Amino acid sequence: MxxxxxxxxxxxxxxxxxxxxxxxxxxxxxxxxxxxxxxxxxxxxxxxxxxxxxxxxxxxxxxxxxxxxxxxxxxxxxxxxxxxxxxxxxxxxxxxxxxxxxxxxxxxxxxxxxxxxxxxxxILEEKIPEEDHLPLIDSYLENPYVAYVTVQRGCNRFCTYCIVPFTRGRERSVKPELVLEEIKRLAERGVKEVHLLGQNVDFYRYKNTDLADLLYMVAEIKGIERIRFTTSHPAGFTEKIARAMKEIEKVCPYVHLPPQSGSNRILKLMNRGYTREEYIQKVEMLREYVPDVALSGDFIVGFPGETVKDFEETLSLVERCTYDQAFVFEYSPRPLTKAYQMEDNVPKEEKNRRLQILQELIKKQAEKKNLKRLNKVEEVLVEGKSQWGDKLTGRTRDNKVVNFTGNENLIGKIVKVKITKTTPFFLEGQHHEGDKNENRN
Missing domain, CATH: 3.40.50.12160 (Methylthiotransferase, N-terminal domain)
Known part of the structure; x- marks a missing residue:
């Protein structure tokens, strides 16, 4: 074989x-x-x-x-x-x-x-001409209940640190019909949750269909119970998308909205296309529509020319917006990008110091948010066995990992779990007996 x-x-x-x-x-x-x-x-x-x-x-x-x-x-x-x-x-x-x-x-x-x-x-320098006309490829799913569906590839933003436009090409969106057909086939295979993927998924547009329109379409597919989308770009996240999140029950209250920096000077050097104030306005607008939304983000520390004051502005942005989780990276030069020509003048030790400070702040925010869930009952899609002992694992609607005690026949179902312990990174609990939803297929 x-x-x-x-x-x-x-x-x-x-x-x-x-x-x-x-x-x-x-x-x-x-x-x-x-x-x-x-x-x-x-x-x-x-x-x-x-x-x-x-x-x-x-x-x-x-x-x-x-x-x-x-x-x-x-x-x-x-x-x-x-x-x-x-x-x-x-x-x-x-x-x-x-x-x-x-x-x-x-x-x-x-x-x-x-x-x-x-x-x-x-190595092709652009997409193959027949890309939109190829037969659908059935993915080999590592997780039979959660699937990724690419709806948008490439990037037109040209952030000065980012190599994606050179490795993934310019923005191009997949026909809505192909997206829907792929998701229908996934639903027939037992998939409960789909993640709509794009380098900048908010910029999805195929003729007159944008991301919000696509969310409404996907929500009509029988068998799909949860919808997520990532990665959002602050310049592309619109009120229409926030409204769709509020109106469509299947769309999970979670948004990954990377600011990268809280300093307007650094955001301009990065060519991010928005200001600190505009980013904060987007977050506040999102929370008006979806008050319980979980927010995550990406941050780069030690970008060329980043001063202590610039970094402090990033810290204050984090304190203002509050995150459920975030990924923090030290700047690393990438060939072909504009920043590659800039002087990488923040010492490695200082980059690491800033990384640890920012990570600790975000950890404390996550710990505080998770602690509010103690003794509460959460809805969890059970994805399989946990790597921690003989427990099961799954995620809440707002993307919190939950490890809990329960029977293996719950795998693949959406069940209620009572939270008995919290950490900054995941929750622990036990299956809430008498759950009316535990037999949902």
Whole structure:
């Protein structure tokens, strides 16, 4: 039996691309392997948004050299954003058989056949012309109840630190009909929750259909009980989207709205397209429509030229907006971006100091918010067994992870859970007996 192994680095869109590639391999008769050593085809799906995942991918690829020597028939492929920006650097890995980019992963079966005949490299500079006319690819879902659906790819923003426009191309949205057909097929497979993905999902637009319109359409699909969307861009988040969140019960009260910085001077250097004041207005508008919304974000510390005063303005923005969770990164220069030409003048030690201060502030906010849930009953979609002991795990509507005691027959259902313990990062609880919803399919 032929087997495949896919190692994924980076964002949820990479996860979705990997699931689609796994679906294609399954259609070709492959089964999933639990380790690279068991596989006949190994795909490394790379990310280049920051230096850390970039380096991790290179390390992983290098470690496959020994495996290739021991099992020469194994096909090793590199996909994703790294090939799209630096194909030449990857050619030095002589044990790699196939290199392809973000625009043509849908051609994986054809590319594999070419790789069997000899080393193959195919990097397209723009989307394949027939992208909107290809047959739907059934993803190989790691989680059978939660699925990612890519509705928008690429970016036109050109933030000065970001390489996405160079690795994912310009913004392009998927036809609503194709999105709805894919989600209907997912619902037939038992999926309860879908995440609409886009590099800047708020800028989704196909002819006269925007993201808010799409949310109303998806909500009509039978079997889908929860809808999320990510990643939002503050410049694209509109009152129409907030209104849709309020009016559509299936849309979860959670928004990932990355500010990146709280300093207007740094936001301008980053070319983010909004001011601190405009970001705060968006958050306040969102909370007027959805008072219980959970807010998360991304922050970069140590951007070129960021002063202590700039960083303090970021801290005050966090104190003003309050977050349920956030991802904080030290600035790392990315080739091709405008910031790559700027002097990276914040010392590593200072970047790390600012990162820890910001992380601690957000941790305290999350801890305070979660503590309010103690002894309350939450609605949880049970996704499977928890990695913590013999518990189950799932998420609330506002995206809080809950580990709780309960019978395994609850997996895949939406149930009530009483919260018995809180931490800044997750909740603990027990199945609320007598739950009328526990038999929901």
């Amino acid at each position: 032929k087997r495949f192994f896919i190692k994924t680095f980076g964002c949820q869109m990479n996860v979705n691309d990997s699931e689609k590639m796994a679906g294609m391999l399954k259609d070709l008769g492959y089964e999933k392997a639990e380790s690279p050593e068991e596989a006949d085809v190994i795909i490394v799906n790379t990310c280049s948004v920051r230096a850390k995942p970039d380096n991790k991918a290179y390390s992983f690829i290098g470690n496959l050299k020994k495996l290739k020597k021991e099992k020469p028939s194994t096909i090793i492929a590199i996909a994703g954003c790294v090939p799209q920006k630096e194909k030449e650097h990857l050619l030095r890995f002589e044990h790699v058989d196939l290199i392809f980019g973000t625009f043509n992963f849908v051609k994986l079966p054809e590319l594999l056949e070419k790789a069997k005949e000899g080393r193959t490299t195919e």
